Amino acid sequence: MNARTTVAAVYVTVVFLVSMDMTIANVALPAIARDFAVPASATGAVDAAYLVSVAVCIPASGWVSDRVGPKAAFLGALVLFAAASLACCLAGGLGALVAARAAQGAAGALLLSVGLTVLYLAYPPEERMRLARAIVLPGALAPTLGPVVGGLLVDHLSWRWGFALNLPVGLVALVAGAVALDGGGERRRRRFDLRGFLLVAPGAGLLTAGLNLGATRGFGPVALGLAAAGLGLAAAFAVLEPRTRDPLVDLGVFRDAAFRLSGGAMVFLVAGFMAAGYTFTLLFQRGLGHSAALTGLAVLPKAVGLMAASQVAARLRDRFGPGRVVTACMTGAAATIALTVLIGAGTPVALVMILHLVMGFCVGQSSIQLQITAFATVGTAATAAASTVYNAERQMASALGVSMGAGVLAAVSAGGLASYHAALLASAGCALAAAFVAVRLGRAAVPVPAAR
Structure with a gap:
């Protein structure tokens, strides 16, 4: 090599x-x-x-x-x-x-x-x-x-x-x-930037801890208090950091339209994907009574779809542009997530696998297009700052997605499968939000780097 x-x-x-x-x-x-x-x-x-x-x-x-x-x-x-x-x-x-x-x-x-x-x-x-x-x-x-x-x-x-x-x-x-x-x-x-670090590090830590605690033990006063404190510190960081001469994180990368819109769509994408995965696993095992082994088999095509997306990403980007590809794929992801609410105890596993195959392809395709687009116009000097911000957004979106699924499950107490269905529909809503942001990405002047 x-x-x-x-x-x-x-x-x-x-x-x-x-x-x-x-x-x-x-x-x-x-x-x-x-x-x-x-x-x-x-x-x-x-x-x-x-x-x-x-x-x-x-x-x-x-x-x-x-x-x-x-x-x-x-x-x-x-x-x-x-x-x-x-x-x-x-x-x-x-x-x-x-x-x-x-x-x-x-x-x-x-x-x-x-x-x-x-x-x-x-x-x-x-x-x-x-x-x-x-x-x-x-x-x-x-x-x-x-x-x-x-x-x-x-x-x-x-x-x-x-x-x-x-x-x-x-x-x-x-x-x-x-x-x-x-x-x-x-x-x-x-x-x-010590002041910035003392704001954003505890803020990110408290927010993650609160979301993690809420997802595992319920959103009681402690979990909500931790998350609220984390959000408060993060807000203070966002206000004060642009005024710092040598900022810990250069928030100026958000002035880049491609980076800003791609990151926003990615947050909704990751949150919806994580929430759907978390909720469906519980639905299939606890709600429908299937084994852990069968659950793993049912969702395995999701990984196949993710990998298959990489094979055609360049051609789709060249032909349609990143905004249109992500809009179409996230609309498809929302539809497949919404269709999982129709799965019952007698639904053939093959049909469940097909839904996850399509979902994986749509999410994988969108993830590739968004990450390439986010860094398309970021200069070499700003690459480290952009990487920091992008990974922080992804990390928070992952924690937020799982917590959203857990929160909806806890809030909807109608009995039966209603709580699982509500959480899955909320996940589909996140996917639609990603598609909406991608529409704006398509309207922006986003360069399309050569595929080869």
Whole structure:
């Protein structure tokens, strides 16, 4: 492989590891509770520590990338991720495991943001459509394979092996990255914006913690209070940050119409997709009484659809433009999500699989088009800031989507399947909102980089 292909391969590998770690521990929580002799409810901190740490550290990733350079930041984060994975393997108690997961989250935040920076520094805008497969594969496979791999390891080996897998793969990625990355990217010796960090980091952390708590234990006063405090700090950050001489996050990237509209559509897309996945899993198992194995089989075509979308992304973009493609695909996604409310106990599994195949294709196609478009007119100097903002938006949208699904399920208490149907329709509404934003994207003067 040439150097640029190696950079893309390293990006795919690293994003896959980080995404896998978000889900692989879920099925291991009962085993962790048994090993450490703690209540099952206490193990929720294992996931919460990871998610909150990612949310807290993403805002600072742009400053780190500017300060030490994208290559050094990326490789340093990869070393930290591997070390934290080893600490998870060797943890002797719940407290040590939670601390190691928090370190993993910090490293994961850097890898997600800086990884996108090094990828786009290696490929100019006119060649980024060739990266469609690299962009979609990690997100398509990791959520599907994470619970499967985690379950197999827990049943046949130990939950610790779920973290041990990161070590050899991470070592290969580290060596390849050290050789292939050219150390490019502008370094800016700007001071650290402490005020901005003290606003946005706790704000993101509190908002994520509140949404996570609401999704797992209900939106009581504590969850709502945490989320409200997080929103308040984030609002203060948005007001004060543009007045800062050396901002932690350059919010000036929102002046770019393509970036602003693509990011807005992406937030609705991710929130709707995550809410639909969360709700449908509960509907199929709890509401309709199917097994976990059959549920996994029913939604597996979603990943196939996501991957298939990458094969035709360039041709659709060249022919119709990103706005029209996303508008059509998100309208299709909304329709397929809405149709899932018609699924009953006697619905053939093959029909359920077809719906998820179409849904995966529509969401995958939209995700590719939006990410390429978001960075189409972002200059090299602003790539780190744009990567930080884009990943922060995606992270918050993921947490918001799951929480929205859980909140609707809790709020609608009509009995039977009504609560699941209401949550799925809310997810479809998010997809329609993404389509509405994409209409505006189509009307904006958005460049269409060459596909080849």
